[in-house]
Amino acid sequence: MLLLAIDTSTRRVGVAFGSQVGVLASLELGGAAVDGPPRHAEQLAPAIEHLLQIADLSLRQLTAIAVAIGPGMFTGLRVGVTTAKVMAQALRIPVIPIPSLDLVAYPLRHTTGRVLLPALDARRNELYYARYRAVPGGLQRASEYELATPSDLLGEIEAAGESVVVAGDGALRFREVFEAHELCEVAGPSFAAPSLPALVELGASRFEREDFAAPGDVVPMYLRRSDAEIAHDRRPA
Amino acid sequence: MVSRPPGGALEDVLEGVVAFENLTVLGIETSCDETAAAVVRGGRDMVSSVVATQVERHAPYGGVVPEIASRAHVELVTEVIARSLVEAGVELSAIDAIAACHGPGLAGALLVGVSAAKALALVTGRPYVGVNHHEGHMYAALLDDPTLEPPFVTLVASGGHTLLVAMRGHGRYETLGQTVDDAAGEAFDKVARFLGLGYPGGPAIDALAARGDAEAVAFPRPMLDDGYDFSFSGLKTAVVTYCRRHPDLAVADVAASFQAAVVDVLVTKLIRAARAAELDTIVIGGGVAANSGLRARVAADGAAAGLRVVVPSMGLCTDNAAMIAACACYRLAADGPTPLDSGVRPGLRI
Numbered sequence: 249m250l251l252l253a254i255d256t257s258t259r260r261v262g263v264a265f266g267s268q269v270g271v272l273a274s275l276e277l278g279g280a281a282v283d284g285p286p287r288h289a290e291q292l293a294p295a296i297e298h299l300l301q302i303a304d305l306s307l308r309q310l311t312a313i314a315v316a317i318g319p320g321m322f323t324g325l326r327v328g329v330t331t332a333k334v335m336a337q338a339l340r341i342p343v344i345p346i347p348s349l350d351l352v353a354y355p356l357r358h359t360t361g362r363v364l365l366p367a368l369d370a371r372r373n374e375l376y377y378a379r380y381r382a383v384p385g386g387l388q389r390a391s392e393y394e395l396a397t398p399s400d401l402l403g404e405i406e407a408a409g410e411s412v413v414v415a416g417d418g419a420l421r422f423r424e425v426f427e428a429h430e431l432c433e434v435a436g437p438s439f440a441a442p443s444l445p446a447l448v449e450l451g452a453s454r455f456e457r458e459d460f461a462a463p464g465d466v467v468p469m470y471l472r473r474s475d476a477e478i479a480h481d482r483r484p485a
Numbered sequence: 486m487v488s489r490p491p492g493g494a495l496e497d498v499l500e501g502v503v504a505f506e507n508l509t510v511l512g513i514e515t516s517c518d519e520t521a522a523a524v525v526r527g528g529r530d531m532v533s534s535v536v537a538t539q540v541e542r543h544a545p546y547g548g549v550v551p552e553i554a555s556r557a558h559v560e561l562v563t564e565v566i567a568r569s570l571v572e573a574g575v576e577l578s579a580i581d582a583i584a585a586c587h588g589p590g591l592a593g594a595l596l597v598g599v600s601a602a603k604a605l606a607l608v609t610g611r612p613y614v615g616v617n618h619h620e621g622h623m624y625a626a627l628l629d630d631p632t633l634e635p636p637f638v639t640l641v642a643s644g645g646h647t648l649l650v651a652m653r654g655h656g657r658y659e660t661l662g663q664t665v666d667d668a669a670g671e672a673f674d675k676v677a678r679f680l681g682l683g684y685p686g687g688p689a690i691d692a693l694a695a696r697g698d699a700e701a702v703a704f705p706r707p708m709l710d711d712g713y714d715f716s717f718s719g720l721k722t723a724v725v726t727y728c729r730r731h732p733d734l735a736v737a738d739v740a741a742s743f744q745a746a747v748v749d750v751l752v753t754k755l756i757r758a759a760r761a762a763e764l765d766t767i768v769i770g771g772g773v774a775a776n777s778g779l780r781a782r783v784a785a786d787g788a789a790a791g792l793r794v795v796v797p798s799m800g801l802c803t804d805n806a807a808m809i810a811a812c813a814c815y816r817l818a819a820d821g822p823t824p825l826d827s828g829v830r831p832g833l834r835i
């Protein structure tokens with residue numbers, strides 16, 4: 249088995265090759281450390297090409313493509329999802345779509361006794377998030393994928409009254425807000441973006457369970473409608 | 486006659502030598518609200534052309550919503566590409582290069598087509614070619630008329646742009662004029678919305694105008710005698726003012742008179758530009774070139790002026806990917822591939 253894993257749901261471009269036994273090669277570009285607009289459209293294809301070269305692989309060897317489908321940065325998701333589905337269709341292999349929040353939470357799965365709360369930056373002072381609990385053998389998601397302001401999320405955390413670990417570029421963006429609260433711990437920058445090893449590992453196990461999609465059916469998870477649709481629905485009838 | 490582009494060095498960019506006549510390009514177009522893919526051979530032979538329109542998704546909002554367009558492109562792009570290959574009866578392995586429109590257009594929409602084309606370039610090991618949307622519109626006529634060769638003067642008029650260009654040769658353009666405010670197609674959309682005709686406005690006004698009197702209202706012909714630039718926002722205001730003052734008007738007469746004013750300006754300047762540039766062929770393209778009033782008038786006036794007139798079929802005037810693939814054949818032959826690290830260029834000009 250050989251998987252290509254693509255994540256473009258934050259400012260970072262992440263590409264990896266791997267299988268059920270782990271990552272064979274990976275490359276990360278951009279992220280919070282880089283100023284200026286994100287460059288997913290410019291960087292993703294060269295990143296894949298470069299990684300193929302140095303790992304001495306060919307796309308023809310691929311079994312499937314695992315892609316982080318969001319929620320996250322819309323432009324990034326469109327580049328990643330389009331690249332994954334078009335490549336997979338051309339290679340006649342399936343796509344394994346994986347929610348980006350699952351991939352932020354996964355590296356924290358050995359943190360027991362606390363709620364894991366990956367939070368990705370949704371801009372406009374909002375966060376994409378979901379709640380997870382560590383269970384034997386992995387993680388269990390304990391909420392829907394949600395969108396809220398940091399203060400609404402804090403209100404929710406308070407109401408639940410449980411200790412949480414908040415992770416992801418959204419958690420870091422509002423670090424002071426979360427750190428000021430006794431129930432919250434904020435995970436560091438190494439947990440800012442969806443984990444590429446997690447994308448390979450989860451992708452491989454889903455592939456083995458034949459839990460995958462036809463390339464044409466894969467779309468990003470946006471969680472937010474367009475402004476025009478929202479305004480349209482708010483019109484008086 | 487099949488043309489050969491100047492300085493073609495196809496053996497440098499492709500594995501092995503490919504004669505220009507056989508150069509087979511898959512083109513992708515996602516700059517606005519059409520998701521399209523097409524296969525073109527030798528820059529002239531349209532082997533397939535598939536267009537998935539999103540009109541119904543945007544109609545409730547009275548215009549193109551960029552976010553809705555971008556999402557629809559991601560949804561539709563794989564199916565459109567697959568159909569273009571099936572209809573062409575070719576395998577992806579028979580494609581020599583993959584092209585996408587990289588600008589101008591909506592940034593979020595453009596990056597879907599560009600990402601798709603680069604993905605196919607990686608899978609096939611074939612070159613990627615980024616194509617200017619306006620340039621694509623100019624090449625549409627070459628698909629329709631196999632004997633057409635530059636130089637000619639071309640009018641590209643759509644919802645986004647109104648451009649008058651002297652195409653001196655392949656890749657050699659001289660912009661003679663453009664709109665200083667609204668594009669011609671934008672004026673159609675705005676007037677249609679005001680008249681309650683819905684979206685898209687061009688076809689609605691065209692259909693209604695056929696039943697109206699084009700001489701009923703003498704709307705202004707903005708900047709008619711003034712250079713080669715265009716201005717349509719004043720005309721739109723004149724229509725609105727006239728309708729407010731004459732509430733009992735016949736809407737068909739207003740539509741016909743408005744259309745006649747736009748067509749008059751476009752055709753007059755196109756013909757004058759051809760004379761000034763000393764070129765004997767005029768060509769139209771872009772969504773507004775699908776307007777029946779413009780098509781009839783440019784054919785009649787062009788012929789009366791002793792010019793050769795090329796009016797591409799309707800499907801080649803509105804946004805399509807065949808024009809992108811056709812243009813890419815010439816661009817690849819003359820300039821080589823576009824690097825994979827190039828992005829989208831929403832504000833690209835000719």
Ligand SMILES: [Zn+2]
Nearest residue numbers: 643771772804
């Ligand atoms: Zn166009």
